[in-house]
């Protein structure tokens with residue numbers, strides 16, 4: 001039985017999205033894109049963009065079709081992001097599709113770059129290619145946009161997209177007042193902690209402050225086991241380079257540890273950290289003991305970092321929120337209290353509940369602990385700055 005044309009469009013666009021999803025972690029600093037070339041019910045070629053392989057998704061699919069001996073003349077290209085129309089590391093994909101005489105192009109979403117948005121589609125249209133753009137409110141279009149939140153934000157604002165994540169007790173605390181021994185105190189269950197690993201996997205960098213390093217001794221690594229083209233860059237804000245040389249985070253074998261510090265840090269501390277393989281960058285302060293966060297994000301942008309996951313303590317959370325440098329928030333609420341003498345979510349600032357009120361595109365998910373207990377965590381996520389705000393209607 002043959003599918004209706006609109007069902008076919010959904011099916012092949014969903015497949016293109018699946019290909020894009022599998023390339024997460026391997027496309028940044030470029031967008032994550034998948035493409036399927038099909039005629040009728042038959043797939044002729046497909047692929048996703050991997051930054052190191054250079055070719056954009058459309059070219060990967062065209063090459064696969066050619067290698068299988070398929071002509072794509074008169075075929076439909078299903079692409080999760082508008083084909084590009086400009087010369088970058090590769091030639092324009094719109095030109096390549098036109099040269100191969102495809103007759104139709106179905107896209108999930110337009111290019112987020114306001115300077116080039118619509119130009120790929122315009123080029124295709126002028127060449128006589130029929131264009132179909134997904135309904136922006138459809139689940140496919142929303143997911144295609146969300147896959148590229150970081151690319152969309154950074155191309156428009158020239159700084160990385162910042163996600164602030166915190167595990168919070170029901171009374172708004174992120175840690176107990178006292179702990180029996182140094183090291184992490186797990187507030188959430190194993191399933192929520194696994195979910196956090198996925199947040200790390202989709203990020204180019206993770207950032208925290210020296211307070212968390214001293215209190216929790218975290219490793220700050222991506223432990224999903226999924227492939228990524230460059231290690232997760234672990235960034236520590238440490239004005240005086242107080243991070244102990246035997247801290248877990250200081251174990252840097254792959255050039256993945258960066259300290260932002262200030263002129264106050266001693267050159268001896270700098271030399272010792274460098275000897276251990278860390279990178280050190282001195283930045284200005286916005287106030288005593290506070291590394292200027294805009295400078296930190298700008299320095300990360302210059303390193304081709306498109307997304308930063310902030311897993312900070314109470315002072316880092318407060319500073320990022322106060323500077324209006326948080327774009328997306330992910331909170332994992334536990335079912336128990338830590339008590340009013342606990343460490344607050346953001347010292348002197350918001351309760352997590354006030355913050356939640358300000359989020360757009362709010363999503364709520366229940367995450368059972370998956371350890372046999374009857375407890376569950378609630379994941380709340382949403383945007384303070386939605387990079388696709390202009391695209392959703």
Ligand SMILES: NC(=O)c1ccc[n+]([C@@H]2O[C@H](COP(=O)([O-])OP(=O)(O)OC[C@H]3O[C@@H](n4cnc5c(N)ncnc54)[C@H](OP(=O)(O)O)[C@@H]3O)[C@@H](O)[C@H]2O)c1
Pocket residue numbers: 165166167168173174175176185187208209210211212213215216237238239240242289290291292293311312313314315316317319320343
């Ligand atoms: N539940 C969770 O999700 C979670 C996550 C992380 C941490 N925590 C908890 O949070 C607590 C630690 O909180 P914390 O506030 O001490 O640690 P923090 O927020 O990670 O680090 C704060 C320190 O970072 C340095 N810093 C440099 N520039 C800064 C800036 N612009 N803004 C803010 N800080 C800057 C300052 O120390 P210098 O002046 O020395 O540079 C400051 O004292 C621990 O109890 C930990 O368990 C909970």
